[in-house]
Amino acid sequence: MSILFPRSSSATKRKRVIRELVQGRDYATQLKFLLQKPIGPDGSVSAKELVANVLRSFTETLSVLTSSEVAISGDHHRDEVAQNLVISGEDASQVESIDPRSEGSTESKKGSKDRRGSYKRRKTEQTWTIVAQTTDDNHAWRKYGQKEILNSQFPRSYFRCTRKFEQGCRATKQVQRIQENPDMYTITYIGFHTCKDTLKAPQMVTHSETWDSFLGPDANDVPNEHDSTIGSQSLIVKQEYPNDETDPSDLTDANFWSDFKDFELSNDKPAGLKIASENADTVYSCTGSRSLDMDFGIFSSHFCSTEDFHFDESQLL
DNA sequence: AAGATTTGACCGCT
DNA sequence: AGCGGTCAAATCTT
Numbered sequence: 001m002s003i004l005f006p007r008s009s010s011a012t013k014r015k016r017v018i019r020e021l022v023q024g025r026d027y028a029t030q031l032k033f034l035l036q037k038p039i040g041p042d043g044s045v046s047a048k049e050l051v052a053n054v055l056r057s058f059t060e061t062l063s064v065l066t067s068s069e070v071a072i073s074g075d076h077h078r079d080e081v082a083q084n085l086v087i088s089g090e091d092a093s094q095v096e097s098i099d100p101r102s103e104g105s106t107e108s109k110k111g112s113k114d115r116r117g118s119y120k121r122r123k124t125e126q127t128w129t130i131v132a133q134t135t136d137d138n139h140a141w142r143k144y145g146q147k148e149i150l151n152s153q154f155p156r157s158y159f160r161c162t163r164k165f166e167q168g169c170r171a172t173k174q175v176q177r178i179q180e181n182p183d184m185y186t187i188t189y190i191g192f193h194t195c196k197d198t199l200k201a202p203q204m205v206t207h208s209e210t211w212d213s214f215l216g217p218d219a220n221d222v223p224n225e226h227d228s229t230i231g232s233q234s235l236i237v238k239q240e241y242p243n244d245e246t247d248p249s250d251l252t253d254a255n256f257w258s259d260f261k262d263f264e265l266s267n268d269k270p271a272g273l274k275i276a277s278e279n280a281d282t283v284y285s286c287t288g289s290r291s292l293d294m295d296f297g298i299f300s301s302h303f304c305s306t307e308d309f310h311f312d313e314s315q316l317l
Numbered sequence: 318a319a320g321a322t323t324t325g326a327c328c329g330c331t
Numbered sequence: 332a333g334c335g336g337t338c339a340a341a342t343c344t345t
Contacts, residue, residue, distance in 0.1 A: 144337070144339090145337060145338080147335060149334085150334065156335085156336095158335095158337075172337095174336090
């Protein structure tokens with residue numbers, strides 16, 4: 001990979017660029033919010049598209065910048081970045097689609113120590129975290145572990161997709177009660193669902209049962225096209241790109257999260273243009289630069305109106 | 318009986 | 332060394 005920013009000289013410059021871009025995008029997000037309020041059935045569409053393009057432009061730039069940051073870091077710094085950014089091309093060590101144990105297991109695993117624990121950590125997997133009142137997210141999960149966590153009063157539970165072995169779905173999540181507020185859970189999703197979860201998790205999120213209710217009455221500005229395709233069918237289409245092939249109509253994550261900001265804005269927040277509230281009931285943060293097309297189902301029904309999203313841009317800096 | 322959960326063991330990573 | 336993620340046998344639930 002090529003190095004776009006010489007590390008020593010341009011590090012601060014790079015940060016500045018990113019900061020400015022982030023800021024600019026936030027402004028565009030706010031503008032978008034303003035535009036969509038007095039929405040005329042026909043009038044504001046082009047303006048919205050314009051703003052969406054601005055947003056996308058920022059997002060793309062950020063994406064390029066940040067991915068080059070990955071390229072720069074060929075050292076320990078890499079891990080830190082990798083937590084936050086998608087690594088192009090999956091780590092070869094974790095591409096197993098189906099757990100090798102499930103079949104074969106021909107090796108002598110009984111006699112001596114079994115092979116439990118011999119796995120590759122999925123460090124480069126995209127992760128995102130929410131704080132919510134429910135752990136239910138319309139996906140079928142199978143609990144596979146629980147751990148006491150240091151300095152944490154509540155244990156952390158580990159779940160994998162029930163389709164892991166059937167379909168090689170690699171999605172996992174971790175759930176932990178919040179110490180300060182035991183009614184709430186921190187839920188960390190790791191990896192995307194690549195399964196067709198027909199039983200519990202309809203990937204298709206219908207408009208009426210999700211965003212409408214989520215957004216409230218006057219949040220009719222349902223995402224479309226690049227702008228924000230959350231919950232719309234185009235997301236489902238993107239399941240055709242389960243890995244990292246580039247989907248021309250792909251959303252970048254940041255675009256995606258920007259749209260969640262919109263939801264926050266158009267939700268229960270009074271006209272104030274607060275993008276990320278520190279005291280939000282629900283914080284949403286994301287790592288990874290891929291679109292979240294596999295998992296919109298999780299947002300569909302459980303983000304109650306008091307919840308907020310937060311895309312933590314500071315992770316990029 | 319099959320699927321889900323529990324729980325101690327195992328092991329990668331820092 | 333020890334934390335945390337995963338495994339898998341035992342147990343529970345449906």
